Amino acid sequence: MEIAKTFDSDLIHAIFKLVWSRRAQERARNESADHMENEAEIGSSRKNRPTAANSNALKLSCELLRMFITEAVQRATSISEAEGVDKIEATHLERILPQLLLDF
Known part of the structure; x- marks a missing residue:
């Protein structure tokens, strides 16, 4: 693992x-x-x-940011794939951002 x-x-x-x-x-x-x-x-x-x-708060903040960005990239990737585009563009991130912020 x-x-x-x-x-x-x-x-x-x-x-x-x-x-x-x-x-x-x-x-x-x-x-x-x-x-x-x-x-x-x-x-x-x-x-x-x-x-x-404190160090535990920083570790938790780092992990939360990592999870947030990972989720954003995964959601933007699925939208770009559905459109048949190989790259994630700003418009893909703009489309997923409102729901992502509500989920987090």
Whole structure:
């Protein structure tokens, strides 16, 4: 039995950290804009604490992404084969995406 390869957890963690930092920056911008408008709320801002993920959460995220992409490719392949096309095109992915997102 061959073990299915999954994504590198360091890569997924780096992607998560990038998204978390962008959201924190966006929150900080919004809070500073709100602070300028509402100076009466001194001391009520949220602390910016670092967001982290443990190794089990990263492994689970990697496996979920692997399964999601595998399922997307299989569904798009069946549509492309039904059309008699040898390659998966963006239109095939666009057609399967709504139902795939509902299934996941």
